Amino acid sequence: MDVTLNKLLDVVRSYMESYQCETSDAPLMLDERLHWKNIIDSSMDVMPRSRVLNGGRLVATYTFADMGELNYHSEVAYTPLPKQADSIEALDVAVFAHLKEAIKVELECQVCYSLMLDPLTTSCGHTFCRKCVARVLDHSNLCPACRRVIPLLPGAQAEPSNKTTSQLISGLCPDLLQLRIAAAKEEDMVDGNMNVALFPCTLAYPEMPTFLHIFEPRYRLMVRRAIETGGRKFGMMMYNRRGRPQGALGQSHFVQYGTLLHIQNIEIFPDGRSLIETKGVSRFTVLETAMRDGYMVGRVQRVDDVPLSEEEAMEARETAGPEPPSNDTLGRLNHMSTQRLLQFGLDFIIRAQAASEPWLAERFISVYGPPPSDPAIFPYWFASVLPISEDEKYQLLPTTSVRERLKITARWITRLEAARCGGNFRRWMPPPEFLETDSEPDMAEETSPSASQPESPADPASNETTEDALPEAEQPN
Numbered sequence: 001m002d003v004t005l006n007k008l009l010d011v012v013r014s015y016m017e018s019y020q021c022e023t024s025d026a027p028l029m030l031d032e033r034l035h036w037k038n039i040i041d042s043s044m045d046v047m048p049r050s051r052v053l054n055g056g057r058l059v060a061t062y063t064f065a066d067m068g069e070l071n072y073h074s075e076v077a078y079t080p081l082p083k084q085a086d087s088i089e090a091l092d093v094a095v096f097a098h099l100k101e102a103i104k105v106e107l108e109c110q111v112c113y114s115l116m117l118d119p120l121t122t123s124c125g126h127t128f129c130r131k132c133v134a135r136v137l138d139h140s141n142l143c144p145a146c147r148r149v150i151p152l153l154p155g156a157q158a159e160p161s162n163k164t165t166s167q168l169i170s171g172l173c174p175d176l177l178q179l180r181i182a183a184a185k186e187e188d189m190v191d192g193n194m195n196v197a198l199f200p201c202t203l204a205y206p207e208m209p210t211f212l213h214i215f216e217p218r219y220r221l222m223v224r225r226a227i228e229t230g231g232r233k234f235g236m237m238m239y240n241r242r243g244r245p246q247g248a249l250g251q252s253h254f255v256q257y258g259t260l261l262h263i264q265n266i267e268i269f270p271d272g273r274s275l276i277e278t279k280g281v282s283r284f285t286v287l288e289t290a291m292r293d294g295y296m297v298g299r300v301q302r303v304d305d306v307p308l309s310e311e312e313a314m315e316a317r318e319t320a321g322p323e324p325p326s327n328d329t330l331g332r333l334n335h336m337s338t339q340r341l342l343q344f345g346l347d348f349i350i351r352a353q354a355a356s357e358p359w360l361a362e363r364f365i366s367v368y369g370p371p372p373s374d375p376a377i378f379p380y381w382f383a384s385v386l387p388i389s390e391d392e393k394y395q396l397l398p399t400t401s402v403r404e405r406l407k408i409t410a411r412w413i414t415r416l417e418a419a420r421c422g423g424n425f426r427r428w429m430p431p432p433e434f435l436e437t438d439s440e441p442d443m444a445e446e447t448s449p450s451a452s453q454p455e456s457p458a459d460p461a462s463n464e465t466t467e468d469a470l471p472e473a474e475q476p477n
C-alpha cells in the first residue's frame, strides 16, 4: 500500500471529475493506438477503440481510461473537431497547471514540509525524503505520519526509492526539484548561511500548533517571503525576559533555543494583516543573527534527540538497582521506566479531566488534540496545555532525550500536586487563540533587561494568576 500515491489518485480523480462537469464543449476525437507487443503478450481484446469526448486532452484521456476502454499500454491520438484546436490547447494548459498545484501538496514530505527528495516509502505505506526517514529512525522507531512502529532498517540507505513518486516529482515539477536539491545542499553545509528568518515572540514546540496574528509590516514581509521562497518556514523563539545569558548570543533579548515553524494556513485581510496557523517542525539553537529589512535572520543548528540505542542504555542505567525510598520523589521519578514516566503523565491528565480542570477545557483539546501516546511528543503537548510559566516550559526545548523531557513533565506533576494539596492551585485564564505579535520589547531595551517591562499579552502564561500555580523549581540533582 502506498498512502501518498493513493491520495494523489484521489486528488486527480476528484479534480478530473470536477472538470468533467465543468466543460461540456471542446469535443475531441480520441483514437486508441494499441501497443502490439503487450497485446500479444496478454490475451486481451485487441480492437482499438475511438470516442468523442470533452474537456481537452488530459480530461478526455482520463475519462477514456475511467470508462475502462483504454488499454494500459496504449497510446492515444487526438483529433480536435473543427475549429476547436485553440480552445483545447488553452484548456489543456489550464488543466495541467491546476492539477500540478493540487498534486504538489501531496508530494510534500510530512517531516520537513518540503518537496520529497529521494522519496522512500515505509512498510506502513507513508512516503518521506530518504534523509528524513533516516533522521527520524535515528531516535525513534515510529512512522512520523501514523506513529506505527516501523521495523528498523539497518540498511535504510540501501532501500530502493519509490520510483513512481520520484518520476512524478521529476516529471511534474523539475524546477521545484532543482530548488529543493540546491536547498538540501545548503543545509548540508556545516557552516550554514544566515538563511533562517527568526521571529522572537513566543514559546513553540515541535508537532504543536502556534497561532499568530501578524500585523507589523516587517513581519508581514517576513511571512510573505517565508511563503514565497522560504519553504513556508521560519524560526520562533520566546523572549529572554529575565535577561539570562544565552550561550554564544550573550544577553540577547530572545532565548537561544527555538522551534522551526511551518505555515500550515494563512488568512490575509484586505489591510495586509494576517492570521497564520503554524506547526512546529524541529528545534534549533541560534548561533548567530543579523538583521534583514527590519526582521532578524540567523544561522541555526538543529537540535535532535540522541539515537534510540543511547536512549535505551540511559533507561537501563537509571532503572537498575533498588527503588529509592518513598520520600525521595525525584529519585523515584529517575528510577521509572520511560513507559512508566509517560503513563505517569497520562494518568495525571485522566485525573485532571475527571476533575474538569479548566485548563483541559474542550477548546484546548480541540486546538492541541488529545494527549499523544508517543513519549517523544507527549511532553510538548503537556506543556502546551499546562498552566505554568513559559520559563518552566522552556526547559523542554534544549533536551536531547525523551526520558529527560518526560522526567521534566513528571517533576511538574509532582510539584503541581503538592501545591494543590495546599490549596494553592488557582484558576488560570486561557490564552487568546491567536497571539498578538506586536508586543515585543524594543531592540534598544536589550541592554537593560532588568528594566520593568509590562508583561506582554503574547505570553499566555504571564497572567498573574499563574505565577503561584507552580512553586519555584527545586534544582534536581
Ligand SMILES: [Zn+2]
Residues within 6 Å of the ligand: 109, 110, 111, 112, 113, 114, 116, 117, 128, 129, 132
Ligand atoms: Zn523530508
Ligand SMILES: [Zn+2]
Residues within 6 Å of the ligand: 122, 124, 125, 126, 143, 144, 145, 146, 147, 148
Ligand atoms: Zn506510517
